[in-house]
Amino acid sequence: MNDLATALHHLCDALAVPTPPPNAEARYELRLDNVGLRLTRHGATHAVLEADVLTLGEAAGLAWTAQQDLLRHLLACNLARLKGQARPEVLSYDEQENRLVLWRRWPCDARLPAAVLDGAEGLLNELDFWRGQVSTLLPKVAHL
Numbered sequence: 001m002n003d004l005a006t007a008l009h010h011l012c013d014a015l016a017v018p019t020p021p022p023n024a025e026a027r028y029e030l031r032l033d034n035v036g037l038r039l040t041r042h043g044a045t046h047a048v049l050e051a052d053v054l055t056l057g058e059a060a061g062l063a064w065t066a067q068q069d070l071l072r073h074l075l076a077c078n079l080a081r082l083k084g085q086a087r088p089e090v091l092s093y094d095e096q097e098n099r100l101v102l103w104r105r106w107p108c109d110a111r112l113p114a115a116v117l118d119g120a121e122g123l124l125n126e127l128d129f130w131r132g133q134v135s136t137l138l139p140k141v142a143h144l
Helices: 004-014 064-082 112-142
Strands: 030-032 037-041 044-053 091-096 101-107
Touching: 004 030, 004 037, 004 044, 004 112, 037 112, 044 112, 064 091, 064 112, 101 112
Parallel strands: none
Antiparallel strands: 030 037, 037 044, 044 101, 091 101
C-alpha cells in the first residue's frame, strides 16, 4: 500500500467509512455527507488534502461582477482572519475550474497517516467556517 493509500485508510477507519479506490489521476476522493475530500500527491514529496468551499458554477446566476465582489469579500475576510495568526489551511481560487478550494499539505513520510488524520479535522472545521461566510455573502452579492 502506498503512503497516500495508507493515510486515507487510517482516516476512513477513524470515520468508519469505506476506503475509496483511487481515480484515473491517482486521486482519492472521499465523500462525507455534503463534503468531498480529495487526497492527492503534490509533486514528488508532498500530499494535499483539499475540499471545495464553493464551485462558482453553482452560483451561475450571479453576474461576473457579483462573483468578483464575493471573491473580494472572502479575500478581505481571509486577510483579517490570518492577521497575526498563521493557519495551516490555505484558501485558494482555482480560476480554471471557477471554484474556491481549501487545502492543506504535508510531506509524504512515515508521519503522513497521523498528519492526515489530525489535519482532516482542522480542514473540516475551516471548511464549515468558509462555507458559512459564503452563505452569508451570497445573498448580498446576488443583489449587486
